[in-house]
Amino acid sequence: NTRIVDAEEYVKLEENGDYNLFFTRSWGAPYDPHTYLSSWKANAHVEYSATGNLEPPMTREILLEKIASVQRELDEVTIQDKWTEILTDMHQQAIFLPLWGTRVPYILNRRLAGFTPSHQTYTYPIDSIRILSGPTKVTVAPGAGGSLFKSAGPIHPHQYFPNQLFTQAWVYEGLVGYGQDGEIVPVLAESWDTEDWGPGQRVTFTLREGVKFHDGADFNCTVAKLNFDHVLSDSAKKRHSWLGAVNALKSWDCNEQGQFVLETSEPFYPLLQELTYICPLTMASPNTFASGLDSHPELENSCNPGASKWKNIEAIEDFNCAGLAASIGTGPFEFVSREANDNGTGDKSVLFARHDDYWGPKPEIELVELKAYEDTDAVEAALLSGELDMALGIGPLSAMQVQDLKFHHSKTVDVRHSDVLQHSLMVMNTNKVPTNDIRVRQAIIHA
Numbered sequence: 031n032t033r034i035v036d037a038e039e040y041v042k043l044e045e046n047g048d049y050n051l052f053f054t055r056s057w058g059a060p061y062d063p064h065t066y067l068s069s070w071k072a073n074a075h076v077e078y079s080a081t082g083n084l085e086p087p088m089t090r091e092i093l094l095e096k097i098a099s100v101q102r103e104l105d106e107v108t109i110q111d112k113w114t115e116i117l118t119d120m121h122q123q124a125i126f127l128p129l130w131g132t133r134v135p136y137i138l139n140r141r142l143a144g145f146t147p148s149h150q151t152y153t154y155p156i157d158s159i160r161i162l163s164g165p166t167k168v169t170v171a172p173g174a175g176g177s178l179f180k181s182a183g184p185i186h187p188h189q190y191f192p193n194q195l196f197t198q199a200w201v202y203e204g205l206v207g208y209g210q211d212g213e214i215v216p217v218l219a220e221s222w223d224t225e226d227w228g229p230g231q232r233v234t235f236t237l238r239e240g241v242k243f244h245d246g247a248d249f250n251c252t253v254a255k256l257n258f259d260h261v262l263s264d265s266a267k268k269r270h271s272w273l274g275a276v277n278a279l280k281s282w283d284c285n286e287q288g289q290f291v292l293e294t295s296e297p298f299y300p301l302l303q304e305l306t307y308i309c310p311l312t313m314a315s316p317n318t319f320a321s322g323l324d325s326h327p328e329l330e331n332s333c334n335p336g337a338s339k340w341k342n343i344e345a346i347e348d349f350n351c352a353g354l355a356a357s358i359g360t361g362p363f364e365f366v367s368r369e370a371n372d373n374g375t376g377d378k379s380v381l382f383a384r385h386d387d388y389w390g391p392k393p394e395i396e397l398v399e400l401k402a403y404e405d406t407d408a409v410e411a412a413l414l415s416g417e418l419d420m421a422l423g424i425g426p427l428s429a430m431q432v433q434d435l436k437f438h439h440s441k442t443v444d445v446r447h448s449d450v451l452q453h454s455l456m457v458m459n460t461n462k463v464p465t466n467d468i469r470v471r472q473a474i475i476h477a
Contacts, residue, residue, distance in 0.1 A: 037177075041074075044074070044075065044076040044079075045073055045074055046079075047073075047078075047079030047080075047082070047459060047461055047462065048462075049076075049459055049462065050458065050459055050462055050464070050465045051456055051457070051458055051459075051465070051474075052076045052080070052456070052457045052458075052459070053129075053454070053455070053456055053457075054076055054454075054455055054457055055132065055452045055453065055454050055455065056452050056453045056455065057069075057151075057452070058132070058150065058151040058451040058452035058453075059149055059150055059151070059208065059212070059451050060149075060150060060208040060212065060303055060306055060307065061307075062452075062453075063113065064097070064100075064101055064274065064300045064303075065272065065273070065274065065300070065304065067097045067116070068094075068097055068098070068101075068272065068274060069272055070090075070093075070094065070097070071094050072272065076457050077457060078090075079459055079461050080125050080457045080458065080459050080460060080461075081093060081123075081125065081460065082460055082461040083460035083461045083466055084123050084125075084460060085122075085123055085468055088119060088122075088123060093116070093119060093120075096112070096115070096116050096119070097116060099112065100112035100113055100116065101274055101298055101299060101300055102296055102297050102298065102299075103297065103299060104297050104299055109299060123460070123468070124458070124468055124471040124472045124475055125457065125458055125460060125471065126455050126456070126457060126458075127455065127456040127458070127474070127475050128453055128454075128455055129453075129454040129455060129456060130453070130454050131450030131451075131452070131453050131454075132151075132424070132450065132451060132452040132453065132454060133447040133448050133449065133450055133451070134147070134148065134151055134173075134423055134424055134447065134448040134451055135421075135423070135424070135427070135432045135445065135446070135447055136154070136420070136421075136422050136423070136445070136446045136447070136448075137413060137420065137421040137422075137427065137432065137435055137443050137444070137445050137446075138159075138419065138420050138443060138444045138446070139413070139416065139418075139419045139420065139442070139443060139444075140162075140441070140442060140443065140444055141161065141162050141163045141164045141419070142159050142160070142161060142162065142168070142419060142420070142444075143159070143160045143162055143444075144158050144159050144160040145158065145159050145444075145446060146158055147446050147447065147448040147449070148448055148451075149208055149209060149210055149212075149448075149449075149451075150208060150308075150451065151423075151424075151448075151451045151452055152175075152194075152195035152196055152308070152423070153195060153196050153199045153308065154170075154172060154196045154199075154422040154423060155199075156168075156170075156200075156393070156395060156398065156420075156422075157362040157363070157390075157391070157393040157395070158391075158393075159393070159394065159395055160394055161394050161395065166394065166395060166396040166397065167395075167396060167397035167398075167399065168395050168397070168398055168399070168419040168420060169399045169401055169417070169418050169419045169420070170398060170399065170400050170401065170418075170419065170420045170421075170422060171400075171401055171402075171403055171409045171412070171418055171420070171421045171422070171426040172194070172196055172400060172421075172422050172423055172425075172426065173422060173423025173424045173425030173426055174194050174423075174425060175191070175194075175425070176424045176425050177425045178402070178403065178405070178406070178409075178425055178426060179194075179377075179400060179401075179402050179403075179425070179426065180371075180375075180376040180377070180402060181194075181375075181376035181377045181402075182194050182197045182368065182377055182380045182400060183197070184334055184337075184357070185197050185198065185201055185357035185365055186198075186332075186333075186334055186337075186354060186357065187201075187202040187257075187309055187310065187312040187313065187314050187354075187359060188257075188260060188261050188266075188309060188310040188312075188314070188332050188333060189309070189310065189333060189334060189337050189338075189340075190309065190310075190338065190339075191338055192338065193309070195308045195309070196422075196423070197365075197380070197382075197400075198308050198309055198312070199308045199361070200361050200362065200363040200382060200398075201244075201357055201358075201359040201361045201363060201364065201365055201382075202308075202309075202312040202313060202314065202359035202360070202361055203217050203218050203312060203313060203359060203360050203361050204217060204218065204305055204306065204307070204308075204311055204312040204313065205217060205218050205219040205222075205235055205237075205254070205290070205305050205311075206219055206222075206302055206305050206306050207306050208303070208306035212303070214302045214303065214306060216238070217238075218237060218238050218241060218249060218254070218313060218360065219235040219236065219237055219238065219290070220236050220237065220238045221235075221236045222234060222235045222236065222302075224302075227293055227294075229295065229296055230278070230280070230293060230294035230295050230296050230297060230298075231293070231294045231297060231298070231301065232291065232292070232293050232294075233291070233292045233293075233301065233302070234285070234289050234290075234291050235254075235289060235290040235291070235292070236289050237249070237250065237251055237254065237288065237289065237290055238389060240389060241360050241389045242360070242387040242389070243313075243315035243317075243358055243359065243360050244315070244358045244359065244360070244364035244365075244385055245315050245317055245318075245356075245358050246387075247315045247316055247317050247358075249313060249360055250288065251284035251288045251289065251290045252284060252316075252323060253313060253315075253316050253323075254284075254290045254313065255282060255283060255284055255290065256316055256319065256323055256325070257311070257312070257313050257314060257332075258282045258311065259282075259327040260319070260325070260327045260331050260332040260333075261276075261310045261311055261332075262276060262279060262282070262327075263327035263328050263331060263349075264328065265328055265331070265343055265346045265349040266327070266331050266332075266333060266343065266349075268342075268343055269333075269339065269340060269343050270310055273304055273307075273310075274298055274300060274301075274304060275298065275300070275301050275304040275305065275311070278294040278295060278296060278298035278301065279292060279293070279294055279295075280293055280294060280295040281293045312359070313359060313360060314332065314354055314358065314359060315356075315358040315359065317355070317358070318354040318355045318356050318357075318358050319332060319352075319354065319355075320352035320353070320355075325352070328348060328349050328350070329348065329349070329350050329352075330350060330352040331349065331350060331351050331352060332352070332353065332354050333351040333352075333353065334351060334353040334354070335351040335352075335353060336351075337351070360385075360388075360389070361385065361388075362384070362385055362388050362390065362392075362393050363382040363383065363384060363385060363393070363398060364382060364383055364384075364385050365380075365381075365382055366381040366382055366383050366397075367380075367381045368380040368381070371402060376402065377400070377402060378401075378402055379399055379400060379401050379402070380399070380400040381397065381398070381399050381400075382397070382398040382399075382400075383396065383397055383398075384396045384397070401418065403426070406426060406427050406428050406431060409421050409426045409427055410427060410431050410435070413435070413442070413443055414439060414442060414443075416442075432445060458471045458474065
């Protein structure tokens with residue numbers, strides 16, 4: 031009883047556990063392994079139902095506590111030993127069949143050079159691209175969640191789908207970034223010091239000076255605290271509880287030197303790594319908040335009203351999603367405009383411009399136009415005709431089309447791939463006959 035389902039039904043099956051075999055992927059860098067495995071505590075993810083009937087003495091609750099426990103460690107050897115134990119437990123339960131690693135494709139017109147593949151699955155770092163010939167405006171057909179691009183979403187830094195991570199990453203920045211091989215690199219924080227503090231940790235960030243938002247506002251510690259106040263308000267943080275950092279942080283404030291100081295209630299080794307995530311702990315201009323720097327985190331929260339999966343949060347008494355007035359960050363590109371498609375359900379095109387006061391190296395690209403196409407054949411034709419400069423990520427082209435462009439059209443386009451960033455998996459449901467029998471699951475794996 032194998033069938034192909036659309037995205038909506040896929041999500042429903044994932045949530046209600048009505049499957050035996052489910053094909054999915056790990057989240058990839060920088061979310062694997064800790065955030066990906068921690069997400070299994072929510073029934074919105076297929077792994078929740080898959081782990082509901084584990085072989086004794088293991089239970090889902092014991093497994094989740096092991097996953098939480100390793101993140102409270104700071105000693106690298108202990109961390110390695112505990113992850114090895116967790117992976118061994120998972121292997122013995124015969125729930126997952128790893129299939130293959132996923133490398134993200136990027137196809138660029140030969141008039142462009144200097145592109146460096148991303149270290150994350152859903153970001154497209156185009157700020158390093160050099161223009162060898164032609165206009166300084168480039169056109170892009172991006173992958174959007176593994177599919178053809180339909181909309182950039184609201185481009186909001188503190189919320190999720192239908193926001194697209196790659197546009198959030200162009201517009202907004204956080205304190206730190208995720209570099210090659212998982213290195214934590216400075217972004218809006220120039221440096222930081224970590225120390226043990228009571229039962230937890232204290233991290234003191236020295237912030238970069240002279241950083242301007244797209245609207246000319248200054249970035250400083252007060253603005254950093256404003257953004258953290260809204261993401262981590264008592265009500266809003268319930269939507270962000272998938273983040274270990276949200277649960278571990280007990281305070282965030284500015285010291286007399288203008289440094290931004292975070293304190294945790296307990297050790298949490300992935301803290302800096304989670305601060306590299308594209309959202310939600312990234313910075314919006316203070317001018318976009320309902321009452322500027324004085325915006326109340328509960329009564330005038332930065333969240334847009336009516337956003338996906340915020341219904342329960344918005345129902346909390348004395349909490350209000352006031353939203354942000356515009357999509358304004360500190361990133362290398364700023365949002366300019368969008369043109370709706372013919373039926374008004376998405377974007378036909380979205381325009382971004384270079385942030386001329388960017389604190390880092392100024393991109394050579396002056397304008398970026400995202401373009402929506404009907405199908406992958408249209409994307410391929412546009413690349414070959416020169417109408418389209420780039421197809422980035424998983425979705426705008428099939429794997430066969432990428433290979434054909436690489437081997438038969440290399441004079442026209444340059445085809446690049448990332449390192450392996452995600453892993454495709456087959457998940458077997460321990461809560462549904464016949465895969466509730468471990469012997470059946472083992473037979474499938476061995477077959």
